[in-house]
Amino acid sequence: MPLADETKESAQARWTRPFKPKGGPRYIQIAEMIAESIQSGSLQSGDQVPPQRTLAAQLGVDLTTVTRAYAEARNRGLIASYSGRGSFVTGVSEPGAEVRIDLTMNIPPQPANGAMAELVGKGLDDVLRRNRIEALSTYQDEPTTRSALQAAQGWLKPALGDLDTRALSVCSGSQAAIFAILASCAKPGDTLLCDPLTYPGLLLAARQLGLRVLAVEGDADGMRPDALERAQQQSGARLVYLNPTFNNPTAHTMPIGRRQQIAATVLRLDLTLIEDDPYRYLLDDAPAAIATLTGGANTFYLASLSKCLWPSLRTSFVLPPRRDTGERLQSGLRAASMGCSALLLGLVEHWIRSGTAKQLVQEIQREARARQQLAGSLLTAPVQTHPTGIHLWLALPAHWNQNLFTHALDELGVNVASADSFSVAPQTQDAVRVSLGGPADQASLGSALRKIDALLKEDRRRSSRAFV
Ligand SMILES: Cc1ncc(COP(=O)(O)O)c(C=O)c1O
Incomplete structure (x- = not known):
């Protein structure tokens, strides 16, 4: 269709310009051309940028220069690429709109090469090729779920070792x-x-269900077994929840000795433990899961x-207690959500079986490590974290109260989560959780961290005293 092609050609001509002789590497200059054209409005959200070969020919550079330029533009959040369809300008904020950096969402950073959209697009193509659409269109197709769970058993081996995972759901x-x-x-x-x-x-969830939540005292190793026993005896509680590996929010990891004591206490008191372990695979040195120490009981x-x-997979694997048929869990899940999406489960299985899942974990670890190093170099206050974790816990200096601090930071365009959001009882500690994964790139994370550090050093009490 010549008309469409002509329109495309003129769109290309509109946003390219000659290279500046001393303007730095050409791939960066191309990424900057895209950024400037978005700013000026000559490229708009949803516009397609030319195929890499076309642009290379048009600008007289080789293909790898354009490939690097598009990777850079993806990293800056300017474009998104889809396998077989090309690259498109992403959502663009209004010129002059406030740039807010959200460090409240605890999500993993995207791999640094900006390849996530491509990975998802390719994976979904594959799922559609390998599965009948009928199987992907129904609630919990038996063979599809069984096959995904087999893949998951392999995936969970490093966490669960020899535990019997036949009841996995x-x-x-x-x-x-x-x-x-x-x-x-x-x-x-x-309770x-x-x-x-x-x-x-x-x-x-507990409050929604009308449960009473009781905090159990801990020490430097985490929840204390004697305090657990005392709380159980005083309250008659049968359920205990722990997120013992890279805790959200404190980033604390319970050492093996304490895990053994907790496991023994849970068994002796015949409690039911919910071990919530979403961060394990980000840490190469995570101690054994408590589930393995109770033998799954x-x-x-x-x-x-x-x-x-990836949070959008909306997928979690759950191993019920040994000798529990999983029936109670299943009926609870059916009541809440009628299972999970067959399409996403297909993607999960494909990623696990193809090795993509393992590679993605490594990519996330690599990017998390770089972001932790950035935080280490920019924050002068002591923090609790892990070199490949995705958040950090920052105890505020005595001159800052958590509410005033988060409010003052909000005014600077940065958001973090205050300790209140995580506290069972009214707050005892002034601290904030800073999530490092949300910002699209290290540059915006760095700018947010600089603001945090500068604010930590400000003593508003002293400055307000000067006015009274
Ligand atoms: C400890 C912990 N458990 C569970 C979740 C939520 O997991 P999912 O996305 O699988 O619902 C989070 C998310 O922040 C978390 O930190």
């Missing part, structure tokens, strides 16, 4: 699993035990893929 994220487990194992008024600072989704083990692969 899959659901649309650990949040759904937590809700289903609480709903099926407790009734309104029952749930957990750390004083814990995953807010747990608090949300009395423990629900939750392995979400949201933090080690």
